Amino acid sequence: MPQTVKGVVAREKGAPVELVDIVVPDPGPGEAVVTVEACGVCHTDLHYREGGISDDFPFLLGHEAAGTVEAVGEGVTEVAPGDFVILNWRAVCGQCRACAKGKPWYCFDTHNADQKMTLTDGTELSPALGIGAFAEKTLVAAGQCTKVDPDAEAAAVGLLGCGVMAGFGAAVNTGQVDRGDSVAVIGCGGVGDAAIAGARIAGATTIIAVDVDDRKLEKARELGATHTVNSAQDDAVEKIRELTGGFGADVVIDAVGRPETYEQAFFARDLAGTVVLVGVPTPEMKVPELPLIEVFGRGGALKSSWYGDCLPSRDFPMLVDLYRQGRFDLDAFVTERIGLGDVEAAFEKMHGGDVLRSVVMIEGEQ
Ligand SMILES: NC(=O)c1ccc[n+]([C@@H]2O[C@H](COP(=O)([O-])OP(=O)(O)OC[C@H]3O[C@@H](n4cnc5c(N)ncnc54)[C@H](O)[C@@H]3O)[C@@H](O)[C@H]2O)c1
Ligand SMILES: [Zn+2]
Ligand SMILES: [Zn+2]
Secondary structure (H helix, E strand, C coil): CCEEEEEEEECCCCCCCEEEEEEECCCCCCEEEEEEEEEECCHHHHHHHCCCCCCCCCEECCCEEEEEEEEECCCCCCCCCCCEEEECCCECCCCCHHHHCCCHHHCCCCECCCCCCEECCCCECEEHHHCCCCECEEEEEHHHEEECCCCCCHHHHHHHHCHHHHHHHHHHHHCCCCCCCEEEEECCCHHHHHHHHHHHHCCCCEEEEEECCHHHHHHHHHCCCCEEEECCCCCHHHHHHHHCCCCCEEEEEECCCCHHHHHHHHHCEEEEEEEEECCCCCCCCCCCCCCHHHHHHHCCEEEECCHHHCCHHHHHHHHHHHHHCCCCCHHHHCCEEECHHHHHHHHHHHHCCCCCCEEEECCCCC
16 A cells, blocks of 8 residues: 655755655565655755756755665565664666676666655655655665664664765775875865765875865864864865975865866876865866876876766775674764754754764654
8 A cells, every 4th residue: 555654855946845645566576665754955955956956846855864764665676564774865787887897886777666655645746866765654675775783773884874874985995095095175065074984994194184264174074084174264286285294185076066176186186196076076176287197197097986986885884884893984974863863954954064974863653
């Protein structure tokens, strides 16, 4: 029987989100219905509501979530009812050119649930990033669920489903930060701070946090930054060079995604160093005019990182273990716990830089 539950919907571009009744179908073949326990509020949800990602309104928002599998459809082997899971953006196919090359995070044939969740009048909903978890229950492809330790705190580990994984993976998977490396991270929001934590866990000894907001720099220290630079006051490139013996950092991560931060990252890296772009630029932004001789002369690598080059089945349980062992302070990312009715207020706080993450705790009649 399809179930009617509460969900947070963006009906039209720029309009405040609404908490409404939505209809969640029974899981079909390859699908799972998940009872959501916690879901972080990410910048991308705000992008959706502003029409910056697609025009497929109405959207069911929310995509950094953990919960319990309630029911699975025919042929599902990945998870079973009762499993505690973290949701990821897309199930990979395992067969395409990228999957065959051992890089499934670039899979060409990812999928989400085939059936649609709807409003009570039958209007189909577009779930944010294929998830839609600001809701008491959601329908996903079973391959989007990764089973993890059920004792882990849902509010914290749900964050692994997007921003924290993206930042951690940008440092560890894409940037390949190594023991003794120097690392600079430009932009210390949820993504940048996770990159800082990743760099620390990978053994970097100099970790420079760069931001324009002192509150963010303070928080970055808690997560492992050894030095901070306020780039509204000081020249970030000069400071990073100064702090790395005049050379620049082995790995520089741009977690803002603007031409000026990319340029800083480019010039702040050491010879043979790596630049990782993880902040998402807008379509009209251009690469700054970087002298080609510098690209050649500095060697190294200019990379971008999508979802932290993660493989959820490998990375989510590993990160939950690090969290449970007290080696990765995921709780530090949770600024506040809120209800399903508070998402709009959380967007405002995010905009003002007041929170790292607000996390919606879902209590419904479960
Ligand atoms: N690549 C991916 O897979 C992926 C996944 C999730 C998010 N993202 C992107 O990562 C970026 C960061 O996301 P977030 O959730 O951490 O955002 P956020 O808003 O929480 O943090 C951004 C931080 O950058 C700082 N900042 C802004 N302009 C700056 C500048 N010129 N120089 C230095 N610091 C500056 C802000 O003060 C803030 O602390 C966004 O572009 C987001 O879309 C990418
Ligand atoms: Zn594939
Ligand atoms: Zn996100």
